[in-house]
Amino acid sequence: MNEWLITEDLLGDATFYTDVEWRARGEQFHEESRLVLVIDGSALHTMLNYGGDTSEFDDLIESFGFWYELGYSWSVGFNVEEGYDYSPAQGSYLRKLQDPRWQRKARLVKDRAGHSCQDCGKGEALDAHHCYYTSMRYGFEPWEYPLGAFRALCRTCHEARERVEIRMRAFMASLTQNEMESVRAGLGHAHYWYKPESVSSFLAALGPEERHIQSGLEHLRLGRTDAEPL
Structure with a gap:
């Protein structure tokens, strides 16, 4: 919590x-x-x-x-909750994914995604992907995570995303805590005012010259949302 x-x-x-x-x-x-x-x-x-x-x-x-x-x-x-089994789930991780509590969680993740892959948009068979795991010392079960910790992904995107997330975590090792918090807050604010794809295009366009900056800003202008001020 x-x-x-x-x-x-x-x-x-x-x-x-x-x-x-x-x-x-x-x-x-x-x-x-x-x-x-x-x-x-x-x-x-x-x-x-x-x-x-x-x-x-x-x-x-x-x-x-x-x-x-x-x-x-x-x-x-x-x-x-009366009658709830609080004993630690036994068996392998794969066996835990057969637990009705995980099946329920995975179903909610896919329902929230409209049964489309949240990375590519395809309506293929989906997996509920953990975008992060908490510290092992807490021993959380696969279903003991908030819905915001998941993405519904097709099998192809699921495999590819795991590699991308490893690279992202490796990149975070080069940042201080303050820098990580600034990046998180900055992207969150930018995604409120601009379409995520426009924010990504803006960052990709940045370079050492003024023309790069102007090109990036144009991507942002085209991706402006109709969000009201917070």
Whole structure:
């Protein structure tokens, strides 16, 4: 949950409390919750109280065998799902991909993509590709990731993307933490205002001469979206 909040820029001043820590506060709600999230000052507070797309949040909670409820407007309690099997999944990774929980997750990924490859657009047989894996020490199962961690890919793009992602991770090794954050934030902002393909064309056109810069800017102008200011 913490990783997802950071990734989606929803963390704000959100704070987690274990069930013991929460009960020590003497609050009126979440007496049976195993974990409580205080969201006062968080963008998640606005999403849950005033409307917003909570589908990814809902799915992530369900992926771990929990359900949630608001207590105060500023608190979310997470409760265990009755009958859920919390024991570690046994067997190989391939066997885990036969688990109904993974089948459900993969189906959601493909549904969100409109059953078309998100890299080439083809409507062929699709795989649900993990774009990243969390640290092995957490031992997350394949289905215990937010929907935003996946892309629906045809088999050809799936194989090719894995190689590209290795090169991307190798490139990140040349950047400082601040540089990585600047690149992430800059691309995110650019993709809001311009079509992603135009942003890519802009970057590819840049070079040492003024004509390269002007050529890149022309790609951006042609790719301007109708997005309203944030």
